[in-house]
Amino acid sequence: MDKTINVTLKIWRQAGPKVKGHFETYKLDNISTDSSFLEMLDILNEQLISEKKEPVVFDHDCREGICGMCSLYINGHPHGPDSAVTTCQLHMRRFHDGDTITVEPWRSNAFPVIRDLMVDRRAYDKIMQAGGFVSVNTGGVPDANAIPIPKKDADEAMDNASCIGCGACAAACKNGSAMLFVAAKVSQLALLPQGKVEAARRVKAMLGKMDELGFGNCTNTGACAAECPKCVPLSAIARLNREFICAKFKD
């Protein structure tokens, strides 16, 4: 339980989007293996503040793996070496005494660095604004049980809907593609009768926006699904492609 380790951190520091960045090396001693990765960074920042230095800027909020705010490329993996977790749920027990840990921001064309490890992910919001919704206004909708939905479809929709919009998929992709993110939303809504109505319009609008924003194309390498902290399946992309082809045939 009360184990502690010493680690060396190589952290990307960058003052602004247009400024050249560099790695800074920090040593941290006696880090409890029960602390989370972000708590370890808190300790580093407390140390920097006590030395009157600028703390490392990184995004985080809920610290329970659901808000999608935390990011970080840790030792070459989005959200670090553990599987199926976000950085905030990664714990120091995954590291060993004496390890050197490299920490970088998401590196993707569409996610410019704001400072240090903080990036601008508004591109994902823009894709959602292009079509990631069902066009219903508040009120005037049918009773919730009016349309039965097979449990299998509802469950599969839920699996896709578990995407937290963190950006790990695009960051992991060598093409910087946001396909898994788009596929998750397209699949969730295409699987449900409520979303089916405008499925064709949605898939075209979202993909069009994705291309426009500078995300790359998909070459089915599968890095996105392998790194996704919420295990959105690669099959979502297959469904996306099917939905897209169907939509195009309708044109």
Added chain:
Amino acid sequence: MATKKDIQAAAEPKVTAAKEATPKAKAAATVEEKIDAKIPEGPLAEKWSNYKAHQKLVNPANKRKLDIIVVGTGLAGASAAASLAEMGFNVLNFCIQDSPRRAHSIAAQGGINAAKNYQNDGDSVYRLFYDTIKGGDYRAREANVYRLAEVSNNIIDQCVAQGVPFAREYGGLLDNRSFGGAQVSRTFYAKGQTGQQLLLGAYSALSRQIGKGKVKMYSRYEMLDVVIIEGRARGIIARNLVTGRIERFFAHAVVIGTGGYGNTFFLSTNAMASNGSAAMQIYKKGAYFANPCYAQIHPTCIPVHGAFQSKLTLMSESLRNDGRIWVPKKLEDAKALQAGKLKGRDIPEEDRDYYLERRYPAFGNLVPRDVASRAAKERCDAGFGVNATGLAVFLDFSDAIKRLGKDVVAQKYGNLFQMYEKIVDENPYEDPMMIFPAIHYTMGGIWVDYELMTSIKGLFCIGEANFSDHGANRLGASALMQGLADGYFVLPYTIQNYLADQITVPRMSTDLPEFEEAEKAIKEKIAKLMAIQGSKSVDSIHRELGLVMWDFVGMGRTKAGLETAIKKIDEIRKEFWSNVYIPGKSDDLNVELEKALRLADFIEIGQLMARDALMREESCGGHFREEYQTPEGEALRQDDKFSFASCWKYMGEGKEPVMLKEPLDYEFTERKTRNYKN
């Protein structure tokens, strides 16, 4: 127990200025303000329909001329912003995160209540209303709670129409489960991620309006003050968190949906950036802060495990559907567990004390949160805690796994079990989970009337940020319900009743002196903070505040303890304003400055909580004064003296606030001592 006479007596003073509240308030009894909750006339079940039938509306052409600022993008904020924009208003929506989808509503796990009665188990709007009123220990407003129960059904319909993938049965219809404080299954859920799915539903509706240009979204912006012009809220001052620039925004009405102030305790289940600053800002501009001492301590959180800890993680209340809570019967077993010599599974069945089932046979493990939290504290205080610190109890699934099989349990709670395992490094399928209470939600908040308007005209407050619906304790799965009720179905109506009179008001320039002054005051405050250049980090002072809050304003409160807290918080305030160190510059991205501004407000909120808790000489819901308990250790209300909402009015810096009372008239329900035993 309250007699009919008590209820009448409490109902008598229709209009109250705080004449007999506290000696302090007496001194300042010059404040003769009336608290008017504007509750519509008529029978309980007809109030909301009557209100809607007779309220003023704004026609579509005029809606286009009106701007509304919504601060916050949680369930309340996002649903309000989307709904108002759909209706035709121009909405300016602000959030502190990089995207509106990150608001902390997203972390709600268990579910959302609605009186659909799909299970045919005897549920109804009245029963949901009654359970909520009773769960809140008779300290909520009847009319508001009834309206909440009424619109609960619309919420589920709305969310399904948006494509929220609620859990379903094999027949294709919606599934339900039970939550604390209810004997029916009325909770709708989407795995253990209900808050996420509901928020993403609201976010998708919001995104649609942003795409249409009806909502202008300002992410990474933090509100720093409200601007009041001729007695009405007319805009806000906000800081662009990326550039550090202070900016001004005008609107015909301002809506605050910024959540609760649980982070006053430093360690809570809230997100790191959740804060009470917007509430504090509007309180200082004249909005009443109501019932600040009502904070909910959630019984099922992962116990504190180290001094470096930054937050506490909740384990959903839904786990209490199948998990059984226990501690050992024998002290020597507890000692062995604390020393790590035994594991939970080593304790034989006959030596386990399922204390909730023992004390509350009727509700068992599904008693309301306040009751479950206090029972856990009672056992741990008696020495029966089960982890190294002695501050944990077991939540055990072995019975459920035997009864249902591991697969079914995994299907229901898989993501929660995974989360537990990642944090604690123990497998909850094999060893019982360890849990302990933690601060989770604040029932208190900004006072609002029936229309969700604060005591400042044109300033509205929705969701957890207001005080209106949960009384002294919130039932599980009711926060999501309230947030969405306010945002989708209540505010879009009530705000029109106000805006109907504002259609001729032109858009105002943000160069007006009121904007200028508000901005100047903020810049001075920031300059003052930056100039301190002391030796303590913001977090280290916040931790100190948190400890004081937990020790003296936490689960068990006493007169002496609360007086100590008020003094200690004075010292913390002094320390903060003289010795905090903030690196960097103010006109730049500066996370430490953001935290410092929030902490300055947490200090004020903490003291207000302590003051309110000291004033309230009774135990009710989440507020437990050790002096007021039954021989069995249950909360003892004093209905004859405290059947009111305390509304604190700011009197200026360094001055004691004044308390006004909104009497709580129970016209339709009889107040009883809460009983979850039989």
